Amino acid sequence: MRYLDALSLRKNFRRELEAAADERAVVITVWDKPVAVWLSPGMWAIGRERVPVDDSFVGEIGSVEARPKLTELHEAAGRGQHAQITKHRKVRAVMAPYDWGVRAFPELDLAAPPTWPPTPESQEPPCALVLYRKRSTQDELVDLFAEAEDPVLEGDRRLSAGRAGITADRRSRLRAVAYVVDGKVERVRAVTPGEEWIPVPGQDRSRFAPLSAPLSAQEIDELAPGLGLYPGDEHATPGKTWREYVPLNG
Incomplete structure (x- = not known):
């Protein structure tokens, strides 16, 4: 499993977008804390079958618009939102909530977030x-x-x-x-x-x-x-x- 900090994702966005189909799953981090998972469309579809996601929590954004908004996207992932990243009208990658990824892909052995589930x-x-x-x-x-x-x-x-x-x-x-x-x-x-x-x-x-x-x-x-x-x-x-x-x- 590869971990990628959000700043590196922004700097190498085009490359990471193209690589998403091959790598299937990458953990996005901020200050070493996992905040989202970067998935291939196929991997995301498998996860959605295991842990259903209501359509109201799924959005779509073009790759050109997505790059300068990556902070907003991974913050939205923290609120349960899934963002499909498209290029030439085709979904190339999906930024999904990290805690959802923990539940959807137990075989990846992802560490549970420190506050998951959150407690007072x-x-x-x-x-x-x-x-x-x-x-x-x-x-x-x-x-x-x-x-x-x-x-x-x-x-x-x-x-x-x-x-x-x-x-x-x-x-x-x-x-x-x-x-x-x-x-x-x-x-x-x-x-x-x-x-x-x-x-x-x-x-x-x-x-x-x-x-x-x-x-x-x-x-x-x-x-x-x-x-x-x-x-x-x-x-x-x-x-x-x-x-x-x-x-x-x-």
């Missing part, structure tokens, strides 16, 4: 994100979104750039974001539950976060208990870190 004890706690910025970076973001109704909010919504994305698991647990500019907390915003994280155009891993207006001290205590950061607080940047995650108290 295995789930990570909610958290807050602390972003450390220089004043020049903050000003650049405001200038970038100068035409927006609220340039500061739009700059704040961009929590990451390039490859430094926030995983789907962490997004689901994120409750608040604190912005520390030149060593001082400027504001804290809540992450709006149930709203979409919108992809940043041209950046596969980055998202615009759904955020609230700046919180008052009382609201911070209510929505992010345990964060302990309030506007005006002095808070030094820990080394060269530009962001850190703080576990919250429930």
Whole structure:
């Protein structure tokens, strides 16, 4: 069984798409954690006979469109979605949920995911994100979104750039974001539950976060208990870190 990290899949997408028919099954990983299985159409059909998949959980996407959306596809696989990848209108490969693959192909002896089946004890706690910025970076973001109704909010919504994305698991647990500019907390915003994280155009891993207006001290205590950061607080940047995650108290 071959394991392939998601970044390598993106870099070598054309080759991996063609190889899918020959290899039958490849495990896709993110930070060494299995997130999906990359299957030949025939292998997927066999698995679907063993563990039925409702049509509502099956989608189709062209290979040209799929490559820049691989992060979305393997995150969707984590929610039970199966993506058929087509080229010239023919299905060439299928990205399927890893836990489904564990059940459908016992002969592959795939390791069960650490949280499969999930239990309350295995789930990570909610958290807050602390972003450390220089004043020049903050000003650049405001200038970038100068035409927006609220340039500061739009700059704040961009929590990451390039490859430094926030995983789907962490997004689901994120409750608040604190912005520390030149060593001082400027504001804290809540992450709006149930709203979409919108992809940043041209950046596969980055998202615009759904955020609230700046919180008052009382609201911070209510929505992010345990964060302990309030506007005006002095808070030094820990080394060269530009962001850190703080576990919250429930």
